Amino acid sequence: MKNIKFCKKCVESNHRFLSTAQHTDKPGGQKKFAAFDNDGVCLSCRYFEKKEFFNWSEKEEDLKDILSKFRSNNGEYDVIVPGSGGKDSIYTSIILKEKYGMHPLTCTWAPGMYTEVGWKNYNSWINYGFDNFLLTPNKKVHKLLTKLAFLNLLHPFQPFALGQNSLPLKLAVEKNIKLIVYGDSIKERAVGKDNEAKSFNKPEFWHYRNNNDEIYLGGVNIDEIQKKYKIDRHELNCFLPVSKDVVDNSDINLLHLPDFINYNPQNNFYYAKEKTGFQVNPDGRTEGTYTKYSSLDDKLDGLHYFTWYIKTGRGRATEDAALEVRNKIITREEAVLLVKKFDGEFPKKYFKDCLNYMEISENQFWETIEKFRPNHIWQKSGNEWTLKNSVWKK
Ligand SMILES: [Zn+2]
Numbered sequence: 001m002k003n004i005k006f007c008k009k010c011v012e013s014n015h016r017f018l019s020t021a022q023h024t025d026k027p028g029g030q031k032k033f034a035a036f037d038n039d040g041v042c043l044s045c046r047y048f049e050k051k052e053f054f055n056w057s058e059k060e061e062d063l064k065d066i067l068s069k070f071r072s073n074n075g076e077y078d079v080i081v082p083g084s085g086g087k088d089s090i091y092t093s094i095i096l097k098e099k100y101g102m103h104p105l106t107c108t109w110a111p112g113m114y115t116e117v118g119w120k121n122y123n124s125w126i127n128y129g130f131d132n133f134l135l136t137p138n139k140k141v142h143k144l145l146t147k148l149a150f151l152n153l154l155h156p157f158q159p160f161a162l163g164q165n166s167l168p169l170k171l172a173v174e175k176n177i178k179l180i181v182y183g184d185s186i187k188e189r190a191v192g193k194d195n196e197a198k199s200f201n202k203p204e205f206w207h208y209r210n211n212n213d214e215i216y217l218g219g220v221n222i223d224e225i226q227k228k229y230k231i232d233r234h235e236l237n238c239f240l241p242v243s244k245d246v247v248d249n250s251d252i253n254l255l256h257l258p259d260f261i262n263y264n265p266q267n268n269f270y271y272a273k274e275k276t277g278f279q280v281n282p283d284g285r286t287e288g289t290y291t292k293y294s295s296l297d298d299k300l301d302g303l304h305y306f307t308w309y310i311k312t313g314r315g316r317a318t319e320d321a322a323l324e325v326r327n328k329i330i331t332r333e334e335a336v337l338l339v340k341k342f343d344g345e346f347p348k349k350y351f352k353d354c355l356n357y358m359e360i361s362e363n364q365f366w367e368t369i370e371k372f373r374p375n376h377i378w379q380k381s382g383n384e385w386t387l388k389n390s391v392w393k394k
Contacts, residue, residue, distance in 0.1 A: 001033055002376045004313065006391040007042035010322040011335045013391070014042075015312040015377070016190050021206045022162055023241055027152045027219045034190045043191035048326040056262045063260035067100050070179040070253075077105040077131075079179045082168040084108055084118065084297045085125035087268040088183030090276055092257050093130055096181060104181075107171050109164040110136035111298030112146060113353055117279050118297030124276040135167055141235050146300070147358040148218025148225075154311055154372040156358065157304035158218060159239055166241045169207050172252045173242065183268075185256035189323060201254045202247070209241045264327035269293045287347045288316035290338045291324075302347025303354045309344040310369055313377040313387050317342040340392035 005014045016034040035043050072078040079096060081104045083089020089106065096102040106125070111118060126132050142159055149158035168180045209215065215222040217239055225231055257263075272278035280292040287302045288309075295301045295316075302316075309315030321335035330338070347354075355365060379388050387393070 004377065004389045005036060005040060007036060007045055007322070008040045009045040010042060010325040010332065011318055011339050011391045012042045012044065012190075012322040013312065013314040013318065015314060016319075017308070017312065018190050019186060019204075019206050021209065021213075021241065022158055022165075023209055023215050023217070023239075024213055025153060025155075025158070025219065026216050042322075044188055044322070045326055047187050047191060051262070054262070059260045063255075063257075064100065066255065067096075067102060067179075071101060072103055075103075077103050077175060077177050079104045079181055080168050080172050080175075080177050081106045081181055081183070082108070082164070083125075083183060084111070085122035085276075085278075086295075086297070087265065087272040087278060087293055090125055090128075090272040090278060091263065091268045092181060092183035093125070094128070094271075094275055095257075095261075097130075104130065105133060105171070105175065105177065106130045107133040107168055108135070109160065109167045110134055111300070112142060112160060113299035113350070113357060115297060115299055115350075117282060121276075121278055121296070124278065128276045133171055135163070135238065137163055137238050138235055141231060141239075143357055143359065144229060144231070145218045145239065147360060148220055150307070150358055150360070151364075151368055152219030154307045154368060156300055156307060156354070160298065160300065160304075162217070162239045162241070165206060166239070169203055169242050169247070169252065173246055173250050178252055180252065180254045182254065182256045183258075185258040187256075188258060188326065189319070203252060203254060207241055207254075208244045208247045210244050215240065264329065265294065265323060266327070266329050283349070285342075286316070287349055288342060288345045289320045290317060290342050291320045294320065299350035299353045300357070302350060306344070306347050307369075307372075311372055311374065313374075313390070315343040315345075317345075318391070336392050340390070 001014070006012065012034060014033055014036050018032040018034060020032060037043065037046060070078050079102045081089060081093040081096065083093065083106060085108070093104050093106050096104050108122065145159040146156050150156040172178070172180055217225060217236060222236060225236065226233055269278070281296055285292045286296065288305050305316035305319070317339050321330065321338050324330045325332050325335045355362060373385065377388060378385050
């Protein structure tokens with residue numbers, strides 16, 4: 001897809017990636033993009049239009065019915081809430097426990113490099129009163145996969161994403177817990193034509209792997225990783241989705257709380273601040289965007305959004321602003337200015353940490369970045385790269 005367009009209602013680009021399974025991603029592979037309708041409006045905005053007419057009290061009744069089917073009365077956990085101690089997981093876990101009488105086990109896939117504020121928020125969440133399963137992957141393997149994913153796919157966040165996507169389902173299988181509740185909904189951020197998830201779901205395709213999938217991690221075939229880097233298959237397992245057979249035989253269900261309860265990122269922020277003392281970015285805002293309250297846990301976060309910006313021309317400010325426009329927190333005009341000002345800002349705060357983590361030099365870093373700049377998105381004027389098309393250029 002070479003034609004860059006921006007949603008007429010929010011500021012999202014038609015180059016926003018959709019969620020994929022990722023364990024089959026090869027170098028040069030095709031990604032799926034968010035869909036726009038014939039009037040140039042993204043399907044997430046269309047979803048928000050529909051949301052205005054939802055009968056929320058009816059939806060809450062549906063939620064109560066669903067939860068009553070899973071609620072335990074023998075002291076066992078009855079729901080898994082994945083999260084990091086960010087605003088969405090705090091809100092979700094607390095209202096499931098306190099308002100709806102559920103018995104959650106929260107679970108966390110550890111960031112590559114915890115930030116100070118991320119670690120504080122994680123601990124405040126647990127201190128509030130939750131059991132939590134924290135999986136910290138083998139750092140030797142995580143570092144290697146992060147490096148390979150950066151060099152081969154310009155996707156240093158891939159190992160994190162793989163681990164984070166697969167952990168809740170694996171834990172549900174292991175602990176025999178039949179329900180997983182997420183605090184955010186993909187429909188609010190990126191909808192593809194064939195990705196209009198229902199409100200109550202079986203695991204999605206990106207949660208599992210098929211028996212015949214050829215598996216790649218960091219863009220390298222899994223057999224080759226084992227041979228070349230002398231890594232045991234067992235050490236790669238926590239990054240891989242469960243197999244489809246396991247899903248088919250387990251009767252596990254997923255739901256996304258925003259499909260049943262009307263809330264927005266700003267409400268959750270105030271809620272989390274009040275309940276657990278959730279702290280925002282101490283710098284006042286996060287590099288690459290104007291917000292201070294999302295994706296604060298990992299020193300790799302900023303690099304993740306920056307690589308996304310290189311590959312697609314839309315970055316972290318676009319992601320945040322589009323969602324805030326849909327939630328009517330800011331106007332489209334404000335969003336355009338915020339994108340112009342902050343999108344693509346280089347994440348310098350943890351740049352050295354990221355280079356050290358991946359064990360690559362600054363030269364190797366920039367060579368890789370340049371390799372992944374698509375011609376239809378970028379142009380060079382003098383020594384400077386600029387976007388050929390942007391939401392703020394007329
Ligand atoms: Zn839109």
